[in-house]
Amino acid sequence: MLHNTDAHITTWVITLILFIVALFLHNSKNEKGFKIVHMVIRLFYILIIITGGLLFFNNQSLNPALYGVKMLVGLLVIAVMEMLLIRLKKGKGTGLFWVLFIILLLAVFYLGLRLPLGWHPFA
Numbered sequence: 001m002l003h004n005t006d007a008h009i010t011t012w013v014i015t016l017i018l019f020i021v022a023l024f025l026h027n028s029k030n031e032k033g034f035k036i037v038h039m040v041i042r043l044f045y046i047l048i049i050i051t052g053g054l055l056f057f058n059n060q061s062l063n064p065a066l067y068g069v070k071m072l073v074g075l076l077v078i079a080v081m082e083m084l085l086i087r088l089k090k091g092k093g094t095g096l097f098w099v100l101f102i103i104l105l106l107a108v109f110y111l112g113l114r115l116p117l118g119w120h121p122f123a
């Protein structure tokens, strides 16, 4: 967990799957289901931050700037995901947040894969 990315990958993969489940529940007007899945997603945000944070504090000396940006963009992805779920629930517009979400998600994948641990297809 300190130098191995498996736990971190597991947490964000589950979160993204639950996020898709929440979108389906919202589209099928299952408000109760949506609320429960949203609560579980919030728990997983914490797990992403703990596993990402452990990797960050134990490895950031390898490339402090890039690790810093990775952490920031990772936190922004979580923030935008939460904004999307809240705005969907309230029936507010989500257009701009979807654009931000796609850009930040691509950026966080690029940065994660660029950094030294785990997979590095771009290295």
Ligand code: HEM
Pocket: 005, 006, 008, 009, 012, 048, 049, 050, 051, 052, 053, 055, 056, 057, 059, 067, 070, 071, 072, 073, 074, 075, 077, 078, 108, 109, 111, 112, 113, 114, 115, 116, 117, 118, 119, 120
């Ligand atoms: C939904 C949000 C996030 C996604 C999709 C994501 C995605 C990724 C990916 C694809 C990797 C590369 C894994 C590998 O190469 O094996 C990674 C690694 C990492 N992530 Fe995240 N991440 C997210 C949030 C965070 C957060 C919030 C933090 C910090 C608190 C963080 C810190 C890290 C660190 C330090 C690494 C290790 C980089 C390395 O040395 O290879 N991530 N993440």
